Amino acid sequence: MLSLERQRRLLQHVRTHGSGNVLDLAEELGVSASTVRRDLREMDERGLLTRVHGGASVLDTDVEPVLSSRSAERSEQKRRLGEAAAERVPDGATVLITGGTTTETMLPFLAGRERLTVLTNGLNIAYQLARYPEISVVVLGGVLRHDEMSLLGPIAEHVLAEFHVDLAFSSAFGVDPEHGISGANVTEAGTDRRMLQSADKLVVLADSSKFGRRGPVRSARVDQISCLVTDGDAPAPALQAFRAQGVEVVIR
Template sequence: MLRTERHARILEHVSAKGSVDVNELARLLAVSGATVRRDLQYLSDRKLLQRTHGGAVIGGISIEVPIQRRMERRRPEKQAIARAAAELVPPGAVVGLTGGTTTTEVARLLVGRGPVTIVTNAVNIAAEVVLHKGVTLVVIGGDARSESYELVGPIAEKTLADYHTDITFLGVDGISATHGCTTHDQLEAATDRAFVRSSGGIVVVADQSKIGKVTFAKICPLRDIQHLITDAGAPGDQLAAIADAGVTVTAV
């Protein structure tokens, strides 16, 4: 397992449980206690968690794991989600893509599906598709967020108000029947809402770790989205509740 993947799993685990100990993490990651302690110290030095005697705590806060640490997490599931998402895009469509690891996988598939226009605020997605023939790329400006590689804020929102996309794939940090779609950052949430307003259809692409989860900033209620694509490991009761709210749910 790559160090970046270990760090992502540690942060997700401690965020979900509130506190963990070294032995627990060593079993989870199948590594030595010494490796876990080095990982915890690395993450503590970057203020992503707080070290304790024999473990770490997060104080019950749902934290944002930087995107570079999430890239390899559940990648097969994200790729399966992306394949289902790409099937929804006809040649010649104008496609909105917000930032995220799963939307990045969608972008990688769209470049091989014939002519398409991609409108995105994610600089990593722009770098992935800019050299591909058949892709017309529109990058939304704004203030850069290093955690998500996204451009956000008033400039992004104003620009999106002048566009219309046929379909937008929305990355979220949480989606639930009670709180709708949420993310960690309020500026990112506002920019995501601008994508929602400018699109003819919203498809949320989210792996099982996002289902039933609620984070800090609300993007939109479930009534603003039409489709959720997730993986087969997502909790069935949460998916049923989302479907009952009128959202088409696909678990791949």
């Protein structure tokens, strides 16, 4: 593999995932760890990324492109999921919307709701809701996870404790009818777990690509999920298993 092509793929990986580990990158590209380290050093010197211990991460200026690239993935499926999820929000509700590009697709469909309060730990969610003055928005505090533009930690949890949440809406890294929903980041998943437990009902938005994979940390058990919103390509056996456990499944 030519150096230019290798570095292009390295940069694409780091921008997509927010960071990259040397050993994982070496395995993915089929090259040695020393080659990856040399490439990362060169790319850091050129201002393309930031070297960190054991790998690399995106530059601060890369945060929006990372989110934008994820928004573009399966955009039509996500839009349909967002519309279906928003239909479940009644006037006067207090809802929690976790940060993410899938949950963000709900927001245009919430316009015009009366007496709606939205709590969120996602700066992208709060930013998009700023265009709807009729919606009350509460931003949960916390430590910023730069690549996801989400706020994490006990500050968010303390603020959330002051509210009664009718519905929580969450995306997921992985969806499994035995394991529930899981996240890829340990710190983020811990905060998500405590947030999702605060709501009377939990609605999960997950396109078909999220089925059959598990992250390292479980965000919610299956018995905590009230409704699963997905698309028509989701595997039928998994959907049947969710229904058998009392989860309402909505397909869009």
